[in-house]
Ligand SMILES: O=C(O)CCC(=O)C(=O)O
């Protein structure tokens with residue numbers, strides 16, 4: 398392990414088989430000799446960057462590496478959001494985000510405003526929930542609901558049709574009791590299911606607190622995505638009023654790094670909504686597929702949230718934004734917990750190609766679909 402000048406630990410580059418350590422940013426690339434697999438242009442950039450002295454508290458320069466993820470700081474160290482201080486600062490940040498979205502589809506955000514204590518409490522809630530008896534958890538079986546909310550048992554989900562099941566258990570919720578609830582006629586309408594407070598005190602409160610914080614981060618990122626697409630900053634505002642976001646608590650038991658039985662933590666897949674905000678604990682195991690089909694470890698970085706784009710965004714942006722395949726395998730030897738929040742549009746929104754993403758030479762690639770119908774069809778395939 399090495400240490401960046403801002404104190405973040407990172408792993409050594411690992412070129413065995415099809416796995417690499419993830420080069421996060423030019424600091425890491427330099428430190429891990431990643432230039433051995435960068436192309437000529439990137440090598441030039443790495444060299445140039447080596448001589449470039451910057452504060453790590455400023456947004457990093459553009460990520461131009463074919464298979465790296467960038468680490469994007471959303472705020473200055475004093476937590477003043479860079480994007481609200483001036484249009485130029487917001488534009489600069491949006492340019493970084495565009496670069497990550499167009500080239501990679503995955504990036505990390507730091508200083509992201511989900512309080513650490515809210516994260517810790519939600520992880521503790523997840524641990525307490527998954528420690529309940531199978532019988533208790535199965536009372537909330539996701540298959541018994543009409544809107545895919547509740548508990549998914551080990552191997553009950555199969556994200557990659559080439560696999561034999563996913564070695565994780567999960568608990569899904571959507572918006573709860575909002576003043577502007579998901580319309581009852583929408584394709585995913587319906588409430589959440591919760592375990593009784595007597596058997597797991599405070600669970601609902603703790604999970605909803607995380608949901609609210611993560612949703613807030615999604616709403617903070619949305620104008621930046623809009624700017625990144627050369628749209629007016631509030632483009633997504635009236636399309637994401639009902640917070641049609643799904644939150645999952647996930648628990649991955651430990652397993653061997655190379656299981657023979659086609660059962661891994663979560664099989665290769667792309668996400669269904671616009672973008673995902675993922676908290677992962679320190680176990681590691683998340684991998685992202687690069688343009689060459691190689692699996693890159695998205696190593697956990699303390700204090701960050703991983704952002705990855707999903708298929709709603711890819712369709713909506715006519716593939717300008719990348720929805721990148723990823724998977725997870727928990728070979729850490731201990732239990733792994735993660736919490737993705739899938740930030741989608743309101744379910745009644747039509748995913749018509751965004752005007753800045755189509756042209757005569759780049760015609761629409763996907764039929765127009767209603768967001769809720771789309772998410773529902775993907776969930777049906779996952780849980781069939
Ligand atoms: O647990 C993780 O790190 C990834 C989870 C994931 O990809 C998903 O739930 O879609």
Ligand SMILES: [Fe+2]
Nearest residue numbers: 666667668723
């Ligand atoms: Fe995913």
